[in-house]
Amino acid sequence: MAENEHIAKQAEILASELFSEFFWEKVGPTNHDWSCEARELHKVKTHPCDVVYYYDEPYSAQRTYVHCDLKSYAKGSIKSPAIKAALESLAMQVACADKSIEWQDLHAHDDVNYSVCGLLFVYNHDGEYDSDFNTSLTFIANESLKLPKGKKVFVLGPKEIFWLDNIRSEVQRMRGKRVPELPGPDHCFYYHPQLVRKANLQVKKAKGATLETLTSPLIILESRDPRGGTGRGIVVFYSRSGETSAEFMYLIDILRKYELLDERTSVVIKTLNASPISSPTFQKAQQQYIEGLAGAATDLGEYVLGIRYEPMSEIKTTYSAIDLGTWS
Incomplete structure (x- = not known):
């Protein structure tokens, strides 16, 4: 197997490990081609498919299939032309998937209402990319993607991954x-x-994180007591910097509006590479939030004080080219 195939394999392995933790399921074959349904328009005979995942939507009786293009790039290869070409190809794949009986036979479940979206997964395998990936996207006009109405493609860049x-x-x-x-x-x-x-129509069935959730600054994991108790745990993964108490007060207010602050719920907020003063800033936010309540001695004040704030230790996942067989 050629070395570039092993580099591409790194994105596939990481995506599999990553999305399984967010309760996505793989369906159908991986790394295959299927016939294009609009050859004159798309100027190709076949489209590629790296992998398809699915999850159930929480707000509708519908399943989402995520048709993925998995890229593993070195720092110097993450440039606008490459990203533009990948997105345009992915948009054509998504447009054809809805029309293709072949694609549906391979990846869609019977008797399920569903939609198909695209995901461009851009993994930086050397771990050296430190630029603003979003600048690679600003040069890509939505019109150039030629997506059918209602269809979406998402992008996860190195920072998001x-x-x-x-x-x-x-x-x-x-x-x-x-x-x-x-x-x-x-x-x-x-x-x-x-x-x-x-x-939320499918509370029990739709346990996976949606793409909208994964691309938002707030990802909330809820857990229930395996012994059948009434307690629950809430882990809030928060991607913002936590530089001001106003920012954290807004976050606390979101948790209150979501009804996640009560006597049976333990809440911990996790951040990564946040401001060096984020911990004392969060403590100030708790105190200021309580002061703003109609009475500092209310139960809500106790629940706010009970929120834990814990910065996370950074990890960086890399794969050995030797282990993947480059030196065979």
Whole structure:
């Protein structure tokens, strides 16, 4: 196998390890081609498919299939032309997947309402990329993607993948402690709030994190007592810097509106590479939030004081080219 194939394999391995922790499931074959349904428009005979994942939507009786293009780039290869070409190709794949009986036979479950979206997964395998990846996207006009109405493609760049990989590692660390801080996966699910205009229709079934959740600054993992108790745990993974008490007060208020602050719920907020003063800043935010309540001695004040704030230790996942067979 050529060396570049082993480099590409790194993105595949990481994606598999990463998304399984967010309760995504693989479906169908990987690394295969399938026939294009619009050859004159797309100017190709076939489209590639690296892997397809799926999860159930929380706010509708629908399943989402995530058609992925997994890229493993060195620092110098992450440039706008390469990203633009990958996105344009992915958009064509998503457009064809809806029309393709071949794709549906391979990846879609029978008797399920579903939609297909695309995900460009850009992993920096040498770990040296330190630029603003979003600048690579600013030069790409939405019109150039030619997506059908209602279809979406998402992009996870090196920074986002690094963040999600650290969440994965932290969840596993919390489960693996001598006195576990999290129960096993069967007793955990990603939290989707009951919105004013969108009821959470599939609370038990839709336990995975949606793409909208994974690309937001707030990812909430909820756990239940495996012994059947009424207590629950909430782990809030927060990607912002935590530089001001106003920022944290806003976060506390979100938790209150989501009804995650009560006597049976333990809450911990986890950050990565936040401001060096984020811990005392959070403590100030707790105090200021309580002062703003109608009475500092209310139960809510106790729940706010009970929130723990814990910066995470950074990890960086890399793979050995030798272990993957480059030197065979």
